[in-house]
Amino acid sequence: MASPDPVVEAIFDAVAATAPEIRAALPGRRVKSGTDNPSGESVMAGDLYADELLGDALTAVDGVGSFVSEEREAAVDAGGAVGSGDGDAYAVAIDPLDGSSNLRSNNAMGTVVGVYDAPLPATGRDLVAAGYVLYGPITTMVVADDSGVREEVVEADDGSVSRSVVEDDLRLPDDPLVYGFGGRVPDWPDAFTAFAREIEDELKLRYGGAMVGDVNQVLTYGGIFAYPALVDAPEGKLRLSFEANPIAYIVEQAGGAATDGDTDILDIEPEGVHDRVPLYVGNGELVDRLETALD
Ligand code: AHG
Ligand code: MN
Ligand code: MN
Numbered sequence: 001m002a003s004p005d006p007v008v009e010a011i012f013d014a015v016a017a018t019a020p021e022i023r024a025a026l027p028g029r030r031v032k033s034g035t036d037n038p039s040g041e042s043v044m045a046g047d048l049y050a051d052e053l054l055g056d057a058l059t060a061v062d063g064v065g066s067f068v069s070e071e072r073e074a075a076v077d078a079g080g081a082v083g084s085g086d087g088d089a090y091a092v093a094i095d096p097l098d099g100s101s102n103l104r105s106n107n108a109m110g111t112v113v114g115v116y117d118a119p120l121p122a123t124g125r126d127l128v129a130a131g132y133v134l135y136g137p138i139t140t141m142v143v144a145d146d147s148g149v150r151e152e153v154v155e156a157d158d159g160s161v162s163r164s165v166v167e168d169d170l171r172l173p174d175d176p177l178v179y180g181f182g183g184r185v186p187d188w189p190d191a192f193t194a195f196a197r198e199i200e201d202e203l204k205l206r207y208g209g210a211m212v213g214d215v216n217q218v219l220t221y222g223g224i225f226a227y228p229a230l231v232d233a234p235e236g237k238l239r240l241s242f243e244a245n246p247i248a249y250i251v252e253q254a255g256g257a258a259t260d261g262d263t264d265i266l267d268i269e270p271e272g273v274h275d276r277v278p279l280y281v282g283n284g285e286l287v288d289r290l291e292t293a294l295d
Contacts, residue, residue, distance in 0.1 A: 005145065007063030007090060008115055008129040012143050014057040015113055016163050019133050019141070020156035022050045022097075022111070026135075030103040038073045038274045039239065046103050047071055050096035050111065058092050065089025068120050068273050069096060070242040075120060075273070083118040083126070090128065091116045093273070095242040098132070099210020109135045110212025114246035121241055121273045124266030130246035132212045142170065142219070144253040149219075172256045176222035176283045180207035180214040182237065187230040195293035199224065199286070211238060215247050215281065219254055224282030224290070229261060236278035240270050244279045257287035261294045 029045035037043050051071040058078070059067050065080035068091065080089030095112040102109050111133040118126035131143035139154045141163065149170040152163045179199050181188075188196070203224070206217045214225045227238045238244050248258030248265035258265040258281040268277060280290050 004147075005128065007061070008145060010061045011058065011064065011090070011092060011113070011115055011129070012131060012141065013163070014061050015054065015111065015131070015133060016141055016152075016154045017161045018050075018053045018057050019111070019135075019139050019154045020161055021053060022046075023135055023139060025049050025053075026103065037071045039070065039276070043071060044097070044100045044103055046109075047097045047100045051094075054094055054096050054111065058094070061092075063089050064092050066091040066119065068093045068241065070094070070239060070274075071096060082116075083122075088117075091118065091120045091122070093120060093241045093246075095239070098212045098243065099208075102208070102210050108208050108210045108213030110210060110216075111135075112212060112243055112246050114241065114249070121270035121275070123269055124240075124245035124248055127245060127249045127266070130249040132216075132246070132250070134212050134216050136213065136216075140166075140216075142216070142250060144250040146253075149250055149254045170219060170254050172219060172251070172254050172283055173222035174283075176202075176218075176224065176286060177204060178206040178217050178221045178223035179203040179282075180205065180217065180223075180225050182207070182209075182211075182227035183230050187232065188228060189231055189294075191294050192226075192228045195290055198289075198293075211243060211247065211279075215251065218256075218282045219251065222283050224280065224286040226280040226290070227278065228280065229278040233276075234278075235276040237276060238279050240265070240268060240275045240277040241273050244277045247279065247281055251281045255284075256282055257284040259287055259291055261291060 151167040
């Protein structure tokens with residue numbers, strides 16, 4: 001395994017260090033904050049809390065030059081030019097709380113992190129690492145870099161936070177078992193509905209309404225997750241910089257594939273940091289079939 005990038009390690013140390021605090025803060029933050037985010041979605045109190053904590057933690061990491069969040073209009077300058085050559089800094093993009101509509105129903109949520117070696121917006125090819133925290137019954141963190149993908153358990157012990165690797169080479173299983181597709185069926189384009197009808201005969205439905213939780217099922221059991229293009233929303237729901245690119249990077253490093261229906265997610269050229277994109281991600285043969293079905 002290549003020696004880990006110390007800045008990437010420091011970034012994921014910082015993310016792990018916030019996780020127990022974010023989890024502990026959620027019980028009192030299951031309500032709307034009263035504001036909307038740059039995507040025009042209602043922001044929960046938990047979203048704001050996670051965004052502030054992660055913003056403070058990540059901008060304090062040496063080697064982070066810029067910080068962008070799903071919950072903030074503009075990038076935060078954290079010092080150091082991003083992508084400018086030797087000794088340059090990274091841009092970190094986060095979805096502080098993915099699946100925060102699950103706060104009310106107490107279901108899975110996560111934090112998504114992308115570490116880009118270029119000023120944002122950038123393509124996923126500029127990612128040097130990506131990861132997510134999954135707030136399930138156990139707090140886990142999945143981290144991908146050019147050496148592969150690992151799963152860790154994050155625990156708070158006596159004021160410090162430990163990261164324990166539980167799987168050091170996470171790969172998508174060859175035989176897929178599960179699928180989860182977002183959006184309302186009547187809003188799906190006909191070609192996607194026809195593909196879904198085939199998949200329903202082959203795989204088991206696992207959909208929890210938080211991309212991180214649903215993608216973690218696919219990484220664990222094999223299969224396909226999608227938040228598709230919708231008839232009235234051809235760009236789908238998920239955001240390229242904060243959600244689709246980091247997830248595509250992780251799944252591709254684990255041996256899978258990710259597409260917007262036509263193009264590898266990592267090759268998409270964004271216009272703005274809050275751009276949305278349809279996301280179809282999972283085992284390569286299923287993603288290939290999906291691309292053929294949507295042609
Ligand atoms: P976020 O909470 O960061 O806005 O993301 C929610 C996303 C994603 O987690 C999930 O796949 C999708 O929205 C679910 O959308 P619906 O609730 O519309 O199904
Ligand atoms: Mn999200
Ligand atoms: Mn979010």
